[in-house]
Amino acid sequence: MYKLLLCQRYLRTRFIALASIISVMLGVATMIVVNSVMAGFATEMRTRIHGILADIVIESGTLDGAFNAERHMQKIEEVAGEHIAAMSPTVEIYGMLSFQYVGEWFHKPVTIIGIDPVSKSKVSDLSQHLMNYQTVKSKSGNVERAALRMLDQVPDWELEPEFREHRRMRAQQRRMLHLDEAGDESGPFGPTAAPKNATPELVDAEAKPKDNGDAGLPDAPASDNADDLLNALDAHQIAKQSDDPEVDPADPLSARVYLGAGLVSFLYEERESKEVRMQYMVQPGDDVKLSTVTAGRPPDAIHFNATAVDVFKSGMSEYDGNLVFMNLDQLQVLRGMYDPSSGQIDPKTGKVDPATCARAFTTIQIRLKDYRHARTVVERLKGAFPPGLYSVRTWEEKQGPLLEAVAVESAILNVLLFLIIAVAGFGILAIFFMIVVEKTRDIGILKALGASSNGIASIFLTYGLGLGLVGSCVGTVAGLVFVWNINTIEKWLSWLTGIEVFNDRIYYFQEIPTHIEPMMVFWVALGAMSIAVLASVLPARRAARLHPVQALRYE
């Protein structure tokens, strides 16, 4: 009892102890803040990466891809079906994006990913990253544009009415200015596919390769197909220029894309408001040019026009500045990734209809029911798919070096920050020795009154625990409050110092992301407390060993 009472009195009356409380508090608060912010960045990054990559990807070894996605998926289902929630075959290929802005042509290297939006959105959070699904807000929080689609709506390749209108206007402008005649290919070419049909169907009769005699192997040069397609496009352009009343200029081309926001936008600062805004060089409804290679040996270059349907913004600059999502069937046809021998002959044209052909894919993306089973699933899939021809990886392995770097960074930072608390521990050690010396006589009295050595030691241990407890509690609260209000604090600091502390141009975030892990907070608080107790062990031992007679000497 006397221990608690004395501890409480010492805590209340010794202002020097306050110094050690403050140092413990600062250490704890700093650790919590830094860890939360780092975890926030890491979590944000991971969700963003994870949102684009699926849990597990099986990639075919060649860019030509492998045929028969259904059979592959069946095999996957057989091997690890109980863990798999969804699968989506895709085609990934390098390419070049070209578009015109203020009279200049811009060319950017990209990765074109052919996706089926329905299955892809089951595999990863596609719609979350599409701008049509997002409410556009200014930094002050005003809604500039409401979301055009609800998040539960499955993404498709339809052009929103707003952008159809934009497209129609563009077409009219161009016709009036005769820009088309000037050979500006970035303008709308008019629809290539059955214009009234809004579903993203395969290349229609006009765009279909005329050559059905080329019913060879899929690795036979498919460039003919693409050339034919372009010819068809050109033919259609002419048709449109002749003011074909059947064609609605607002209809998008049959090749449609979601463009990465980083590819077609730039940030600028508004002069008056100093607000950082994003300017898009290409809007949904505009056409862009894509160049890539066909499947086959040797690969041939192809280029084609595609209508941007939406803009894709994940927040990972690596993706936003690199990815172009395209409708899978169109990409497969354009790249010649189909097997004409398996197709049916279109009775109208007498050619093989690519719509009926077996298609090749390069990647199957898999979402698991529970990501914890990723390792077993990967092991099983590796057994089922020969390693030379396929690579099976989790998304973490695909992004391994980046994630590892972040983990190492945060571990080092934690060690350094824990040293702060250790320094606070040495402060406690020094202060406690002082207090023991100061309290020598009181210790003698307590011993004379019958207090045991252990009792005396426990006064100081409890005192240390008390300091640690108060320090880490206050520190935890301070840290959490700081984390919860970090964006307000950031704004305030920016205003105070005139330097933008958190520049959203650099970080791609509107605000500082934070993520508080309860276990982290618990361990930090516990660590601080145990350091405080450890630091009081030596002074406590010294106090316990004091001889009562020596302690009571008057002089």
Add this chain to the structure above:
Amino acid sequence: MLERNAGLEKTMEPRESVSLLSAPLLARLPPVEGRPHLAAVAVEKAYRKGEHRIPVLRGVNASVSKGEFVSIVGQSGSGKSTLLHLLGLLDGPDTGEVRLYGKRIDDLPASARDELRNRTFGFIFQFYHLLPELSVIENVLSPLMIRYSTLAYWRKKRELQAQAKALLERVGLGHRLTHKPSELSGGEMQRAAIARALVGQPEILLADEPTGNLDAATGREIMTLLKELNAQTALTIIMVTHDEGVAAQADRTIRLAEGRLETLGEAA
């Protein structure tokens, strides 16, 4: 060892039920006829100062009977405080024994000696030695806080506080309960220290120069209080002093010089 502990337990029978200062304190102790209450037998003690061994006590025999008021006098350095410390188990003798009712107590394990200091002995010091952080009543309660575990203390808190309050009223500090020691005069502090020494209902009160730091009038008051306690409750009191006048108020005086007994005062 076992036997000794058994004897110790006998002396430490629960005594919470006995109301304070009313019944004779010694009545509940096992009567050991013919044995002195507390005795030092041929105790020697030397302190080390660097390389030098300074003998302080060179074989002292002294004993105190139940209810006796004994004073120890001697010049500075005569070893009188050391003798008191040895008797009160604050220190152990180099050779010789300290006996309580004839049972050796100086070689008991530390926990048993702590217990004896808490229950059997009460100490008062020249400089009062109250804990500055605690109020007067908390100071008085501190031996009881040490005696009982936190839980037991909380359970008896009311009762113990009443005890401490009664005792403080008895020594004339009823109006100073929540004051800090720094707010009291010397005499008041010594009264508070006496109350603290008595709250654990000890059998023996060891006083080290209790009046040494007080003016004559206050010193007399304290002496009166001690004599009253001795008379009313048959409390054994051993008092160290260098003041012959104060020493004369005791029943018997033990004189020390150069670490040896000088003369025996007349027996009580």
